[in-house]
Amino acid sequence: MRGFIKESSPVTKFRRILVKLSGEALMAPDGYWLDSELLVGLASDIAKATQAGFEIALVIGGGNIIRGARMSAAGWIDRPTADSMGMLGTVMNSLAVETALNAAGVPARTMSAVSMPTICETYARQPALHHLEKGQVVVLAGGTGNPYFTTDTAAVLRAAELRCDAVLKATQVDGVYSADPKKDPGAVRYERLTHDEAIARDLKVMDTAAFALARESRLSIIVGSVHAPSSVTAILDGTSPSTIVAP
Template identity: 80%
Template structure:
C-alpha cells in the first residue's frame, strides 16, 4: 500500500465559544469538551498539526456589552479576551485528559496562568507535534477572534484555517430559515467579501486573501468533525485564491 497523502500538514482551527456551552445555558459543557478533545486527538493521529483559536461568546461578547452603553468598547473587548483564556484553559485540560499534549498561549500576558504568546515558541511546539491553544484574540480591542485566527495562521505557517460553525459550509442565505438556501462548495476570497457572506468578518477574509490562506468552513456537530472535514470526508465550503 502507498503512503497516505494528507490534504494539509498544519491547520488552525477556529472554534466559537458558543460551541462549548451546555444545553441549559451554562458556559461550559464537560461532555462537549470531551467530544471535541477526542476529535482533535483523532485529527492529530492522522499527522495533521493543529493550532486552535477559541472565542469567548459563551461567557460574554465585548461588542455586545459595549452596545449596552454603560461600558466602553476597549474595556468590554478586554473582558472578552479574558473569556477566551478561560475557554482555552478548559480545552487544554480536556485535550491533556484525552492524551493530547496541548499548551495554552495568551496574547494578553497572564504569566501566572499560562504562557504569553510569542511566535517562535509557538512554532517550536507545533513542530514537536503539540497542539497550541491560542487565547486572548490579537491582544487588542476592536479585532474579532476570526481576525486573530487568520493572523495566527499566517504567522505560524498554517496551510488553512478551519472555521468550525453550526452549519456544514457557506450558504447563500441562512439555511435554518430559508429552505432554498444554496451551499457553496468553493468560493474565492473576493467572492466571499463581495457577496457579504457573514461566515467571517471582512477583515479576516481580507487578511486571508492577502496571505493566500485557504479558509474551510464546516460543522463540528455530528456526523461531521474536525478530522472528517480536514480529510475531505464531510461537507464543507473551501474559500481559496
C-alpha cells in the same frame, strides 16, 4: 453562481491547520458556559486529527461568557474595556480545552496574547512554532491582544504567522450558503469560493477583516459543521461536507 463543484478531496492536501471554534459551541444545553461532554468529544476529535498526521492550533472565542461588542453597544462600558473582558473569557475557554486535550493524551499548551505568566504562556511566534513542530496542540487565547478585533481575525492572523495551510472555521452549519439555510429552504451551499467572492457577497461566516487578511496571506479557509461526530477529522479528511474559501 457557484454551487456543488466536485473536486478530488482538496482538503486532504492541508497538514497544519488552525481550528477556529466559537465560544458558543462549548455551551451546555442548559445554558451553562461549558459542556463537559462536548469538551471530551472535542478532545477526542482533535486526538484523531493529530494521529492522522495533522498539526493543530486552536483559537477559541469567548461568546459563551461575554461579548465585548454587545456589552459596549449597551452603552454602559466603553469598547476597549469590554473587549478586554472578552479576551479574558477566551483564556478561560482555552484553559478548559487545554485540560480536556491533556486528559485525552494530547499534549497541549495555552498561549495568551494577553500576558498572564502565572496562568499560561505568553504568545510569541517562535515558541508557538516550536510547540507545533514537537507535535503539541497550541491553544491560542486572548484574541490579537487588542480591542476592536474579532477572534475570527485573530485566527487568520495566527494562522498566517504560524505558516498554517488553512483555517478551519467550525460553525453551526456544514459550509457557506447563499442565504441562511435555517430560514431559506432554497439556500445553496457553495463547494468553493474565492476570498473576493466571499467579501463581495457579504457572507457572514467570517468578518470582512478576516477574509481580507486571508486573501492578502493567500490562506485558505475551510468552513464546516462542528455538530457532526468527529467533525474536525471528518472535514479534514474530506468525508464531511464543507466549503473552501481560497485564492
